[in-house]
Amino acid sequence: MSHHVGERPSAAAGLMYGVGLGGFVDGIVLHQLLQWHHMVSATGSYPVTTVAGLEVNTLADGFFHVFSWLVVVGASIVTLAQWRQGRLPPSWRFHLGGVLGGWGGFDVVEGLVDHQLLGVHHVRDDLGGPLTWDLGFLALGAALVLAGWLVARSGSRALTDRGWEPVPVAGAGAG
Numbered sequence: 001m002s003h004h005v006g007e008r009p010s011a012a013a014g015l016m017y018g019v020g021l022g023g024f025v026d027g028i029v030l031h032q033l034l035q036w037h038h039m040v041s042a043t044g045s046y047p048v049t050t051v052a053g054l055e056v057n058t059l060a061d062g063f064f065h066v067f068s069w070l071v072v073v074g075a076s077i078v079t080l081a082q083w084r085q086g087r088l089p090p091s092w093r094f095h096l097g098g099v100l101g102g103w104g105g106f107d108v109v110e111g112l113v114d115h116q117l118l119g120v121h122h123v124r125d126d127l128g129g130p131l132t133w134d135l136g137f138l139a140l141g142a143a144l145v146l147a148g149w150l151v152a153r154s155g156s157r158a159l160t161d162r163g164w165e166p167v168p169v170a171g172a173g174a175g
Contacts, residue, residue: 005086008159011152013082014090014098016075018148022103023068026110030123031061037125039064091159097152104144111138
């Protein structure tokens with residue numbers, strides 16, 4: 001029997017889903033649908049105004065989507081592992097808070113690393129990369145982290161307030 005049976009839910013899966021899904025929203029909406037930027041569109045070496053530059057940016061975008069997909073797969077594996085361990089399931093609010101927090105964390109890290117430190121792209125490369133859009137992206141990420149923390153905290157308190165003390169099921173976590 002697993003030593004995790006009846007333990008409180010972990011935030012790991014929700015955070016990982018947030019990172020992966022946040023990456024997908026960024027890649028699909030900003031890169032593909034709106035075409036505001038691509039992964040390396042601000043480097044000067046790969047301008048999206050040339051076929052060769054667009055090919056490199058599309059390839060880089062593809063690797064970014066692979067990363068996002070792998071994080072979602074990892075989140076699914078973590079979820080299954082926690083179920084097999086017999087952990088308590090997260091409340092909807094706790095899980096949603098993790099997703100929002102992970103998404104916001106992704107935005108903050110991506111905004112600081114890619115936009116500011118490396119400068120490989122900006123939110124609006126199509127407008128010449130104005131700083132206001134990058135700062136807005138960082139503010140949105142920080143707001144998602146804060147909202148996620150608040151929602152997850154309320155979901156965690158709800159579990160405690162319910163006084164739910166599960167009785168481990170024989171054989172839980174086996175196999």
